[in-house]
Amino acid sequence: MSASCHRPCDYCGHTIALLYCKADSAKLCFSCDREVHSTNQLFSKHTRFLLCDICDDSPATIFCSTESSVLCQNCDWEKHNNNNNNSMSSKHERRPLEGFNGCPCVNELLGIVGFEDIEKKSLLSSDFESGDGYFRYDIEGVSDMFVWDTPSVVSLDDLISTSGSSHNFQAMEVPLLPKNRKAACGMHKEEVLSQLSKLAKSEPLDLDIEQYVLSGNLSTGFEGGLEPKMFPSFEWHRENSEHINQVVPLPTYTEEVPVKHSTSAVWETHNYGVNEGTPTHSLTNETLPTTPKAVPCELMSQERDSALLRYKQKKKTRRYEKHIRYESRKVRAESRVRVKGRFAKMKD
């Protein structure tokens, strides 16, 4: 069993989860992430991170370029600091990772995971298959990426710090930084590209915003009683990000309604064009996660149904406001003696 088996998407239940949403405490694949976080403006504000390569359960905040892995704080600490300060791993070159929010398009997502050199068109023209299947990266620029991005063993001299500083983030005498050094999608590159490839196919080509608006695909939002679908594109939490607070129209509102066909478990997506009054049906098998051949389709469909239901129920019951579990404790706390806001000892 691969590591990816430990990280099923919380939403669809069977695609490999690559992202982690802190606000939802949910592991999501790229496709479901978009679906969930494009629902409304509030959800689009959720910050998402890549999933930790080691524990598969926490948001990754550190990228270890030596091993090409993304790690959460705990795993990073255990791997790089845990009584191991003299080990090789403590000399690994790492850098902090940032999350993103909003509803980034595929091009933007490529930039976020560090595949700036790949264009969406390349993704569309490519043939990705991950997991047990084949994986061809005949995309322009991708082969380069995997050349440098494979775990590289540098010489011992390279690992020896020259400055004598104690922390681990110092620049080291390492070979020239590789092309695309921003790439930081960890050990699941194939899956990342596979999912983004599928996502790209479900997206309108050329998401050039101005073109999109000019071409009339964007309505003012007041026609047909539809609300404007203007969401922040995404906020990539990087200092030099150009995309911060960019506002782009959401091309189409995609509400996925599970429609079970009598003969086969096929999911249909009702795409409601922003300026369209009637929904247009489009089969989105290609955007769905690949189904393991051994598992009956009906079973997968049921699992997905129940996973979907669980997720939506959980979302409905989520509390954003402060929740008092014990009113008596609240009353007690309010009447307690305080010194500068802190609880003070009771006088005898």
Add this chain to the structure above:
DNA sequence: CACATAAGTTGTGGCGTCTTAGCCC
């Protein structure tokens, strides 16, 4: 198994401190 007791954990709110972002020069 039922009950009693001990030990350990949780939750509560206001304030101070720290961090971060934004602005101005």
Add this chain to the structure above:
DNA sequence: GGGGCTAAGACGCCACAACTTATGT
């Protein structure tokens, strides 16, 4: 670009009753 200032938000601290879990009878 960098330093200084300000505002906003996040977070830790505090004591102890209430609650949960473990152990003994």
